[in-house]
Amino acid sequence: MAKKLGIFFAIFCILLTSSFADWNILKEYKTTNSGLKISLKNYCESWRMNVELHNIRDYVVVPQECVSYIAKYMTSTQYKVDSERTIDECILHLSTNCILENDGKDAWIFDIDDTLLSTIPYYKQNGFGGNKLNVTSLEDWISQGKGTALDHSMKLFNHLKELGVKIFLVSSRKEHLRSPTIDNLVHVGFYGWTSLILRGQEDECKSAQGFKAEVRSKLISKGYRIWGIVGDQWSSIEGLPSAKRTFKLPNPLYYVA
Ligand SMILES: [Mg+2]
Numbered sequence: 001m002a003k004k005l006g007i008f009f010a011i012f013c014i015l016l017t018s019s020f021a022d023w024n025i026l027k028e029y030k031t032t033n034s035g036l037k038i039s040l041k042n043y044c045e046s047w048r049m050n051v052e053l054h055n056i057r058d059y060v061v062v063p064q065e066c067v068s069y070i071a072k073y074m075t076s077t078q079y080k081v082d083s084e085r086t087i088d089e090c091i092l093h094l095s096t097n098c099i100l101e102n103d104g105k106d107a108w109i110f111d112i113d114d115t116l117l118s119t120i121p122y123y124k125q126n127g128f129g130g131n132k133l134n135v136t137s138l139e140d141w142i143s144q145g146k147g148t149a150l151d152h153s154m155k156l157f158n159h160l161k162e163l164g165v166k167i168f169l170v171s172s173r174k175e176h177l178r179s180p181t182i183d184n185l186v187h188v189g190f191y192g193w194t195s196l197i198l199r200g201q202e203d204e205c206k207s208a209q210g211f212k213a214e215v216r217s218k219l220i221s222k223g224y225r226i227w228g229i230v231g232d233q234w235s236s237i238e239g240l241p242s243a244k245r246t247f248k249l250p251n252p253l254y255y256v257a
Pocket of ligand 1: 111112113114115231232233
């Protein structure tokens, strides 16, 4: 009996401690600077929205109190709907703003991670944005070719192929990951791109944004008309020269400058 009571008391203490922890977090964000009463969900949703608006930049990890919220969002129907909407706008742009010349110089740029291939399976096992990025561990995972296809992006990818637009894949992944990257892409159904451009040794000191802008510059100098870029990071779409239009997919999990 005494043993049972002991176990009961231990469980009670654990529950009490965790509910106090939750309460403390909620209490911490109960009011905003202006005195507005908000919940933790309000706080985290606002954090995510401001990440997407590019008001919040250069964060190393997702705020600890929002990790479970971000995990929930990234595995939710809402994330899928938001992503699908981005792609629908790409397709609308192609049909309304682009007069394709079909001379082999119409081009479109895709990023890879969390644009064509999802890294959510990796982040699921590695703190869902709450842990500082471990490049070695992420590259180990990439080299296993386990990225899953983002179906919404595949719809655009295949649509561009049908239109005869040349597809360029421009990624911050390093050259040594070329082979597993190709295997992974083809395995999940992405094939028929014109060129896969990864970061060589000479690009390693460049920012992702600088590297990607340079790639665009080279493509334009070869006569390509870049009708659009789609990526999940601002660094994939910002910088000059740009494209006719740029499209940002949602991704609050991490920030790449
Ligand atoms: Mg990406």
